[in-house]
Amino acid sequence: DQQVKQNSPSLSVQEGRISILNCDYTNSMFDYFLWYKKYPAEGPTFLISISSIKDKNEDGRFTVFLNKSAKHLSLHIVPSQPGDSAVYFCAASTGSNYKLTFGKGTLLTVNP
């Protein structure tokens, strides 16, 4: 029973364009959401988070949108750069206890 779903295993975009990564969740108790980025042979690196009291959080080129009624969140990267090429994981928790439930990840490839 997958509570956090990333339905796109991969995404390819051109450098300079927008990358949109999507994530759906089923557990209505989740109230804290995070995005992690992972390069091969490295651990996941925190990117950005959002609490359920907000619907948007922005940090530089990265913006996360949360639609609680649809149980959906998305990560926007603008503009995309080749160095952004990595696997992106969506994660969720109940409270900020960091008992995270992860999605399977989306491989983003940004082409020069």
Added chain:
Amino acid sequence: EAGVTQFPSHSVIEKGQTVTLRCDPISGHDNLYWYRRVMGKEIKFLLHFVKESKQDESGMPNNRFLAERTGGTYSTLKVQPAELEDSGVYFCASRPRITGELFFGEGSRLTVL
């Protein structure tokens, strides 16, 4: 500042053998977590230490897995005896006491033959 370090980076063992994975969290981080990613699956929570105490071990698969955190510093995760389905990457992560994000190590890849 040193990050979360894990050892070994890769271990290959036979079914039925024992393996011990070690994690050294970032200095001063009271919270330590173990996660695991089995091939093709999502990263899953195993357990959470606060200092030397197990706060939550609800994700531990079965009693073949034993985690300890000596003196609230480094942690070990022992698998005994190892089974084929234990193969995967074991990630350790730590974070400060009150708040702050999770910092992951590079992971220990376990291959059980």
